[in-house]
Amino acid sequence: MRAVITRELKGPAGLELAELPAPETGACQVRIAVDAAGVNFADALMLEGRYQERPALPFVPGLEVAGRIDKVGVGVKGLECGEHVLALVDHGGFAEQAIARADDVVSLPEGFDPIIAAGFAIAYGTAFGALVWRAGLAKGEVLLVHGAAGGVGSTAVECGKAMGATVIATARGSDRLAIATAHGADHVIDSDAPDLVEQIRALTNGAGVDVVFDPVGGALFAASLRAIAWEGR
Known part of the structure; x- marks a missing residue:
């Protein structure tokens, strides 16, 4: 999959487009085929190492996404493949696929614009x-x-x-x-x-x-x- 990745804490200047393996779901997680991702001030802080959560380098930033579930992990209830959702993620939203905890996923009404949804949660x-x-x-x-x-x-x-x-x-x-x-x-x-x-x-x-x-x-x-x-x- 394509993803925007940072290998150094240099702010937005350190971002680059890369090809990465698709992430796999763990228990109580879903994978989302991302249609849109929100961009927040917290992302800029994370890219400079100034956010309270500091993922190990290298990492894919992005804290909120909207898209369609394409894989459901063990223990997930009430969510199905093909369902359109918005979700908060620990990081990893700036990619074609992202992992989210099922508890942090919300189903979207049919026809809801994913661009609006992706900027909604935070x-x-x-x-x-x-x-x-x-x-x-x-x-x-x-x-x-x-x-x-x-x-x-x-x-x-x-x-x-x-x-x-x-x-x-x-x-x-x-x-x-x-x-x-x-x-x-x-x-x-x-x-x-x-x-x-x-x-x-x-x-x-x-x-x-x-x-x-x-x-x-x-x-x-x-x-x-x-x-x-x-x-x-």
Whole structure:
């Protein structure tokens, strides 16, 4: 099979196209014929040896894929060859075939675009985990999302709206603010605005926001502390 492989931790510059043997399934694993693979910031970190998981060199990067199951390992239940799925993988997604644990595989509806599916799990999973598991965002609360035009930020806007929150989104520049609006933000503010905190507090009648989703950090973190409500998260 063809795969994108790295033999040295040199970032994306160290990637090369190679021919490798097809991987074999272990117990409770499936093999997926990959139609599309998501590309994430975590991949870049892994290629530089700065991610929390560090596969032995050489390795094939890629953490999420969509495609069709072409082999089922011993002990797998509820998944069959030919089924269209998305999956999280430890690494190995940037290849024509990838191995995934059956528990990390989700069946796709018929006709679901694999390109959309391949970019779904990590971005939406990160936003969902932060807003539901950690923050406990509730219907009627106010959510502030920084970096709202980025992959994770835009999914946080969508998740917040789906959960019934009022969403205030920040991003840099009119083009990025338009992206945040397109994803459903109720209010948008340029993150470079000198009166950022004052604008946020004005939109909440001085009360501040209930939840802050901040994938940016830095100066925005300090601004968030000044814009958050009592007992905010």
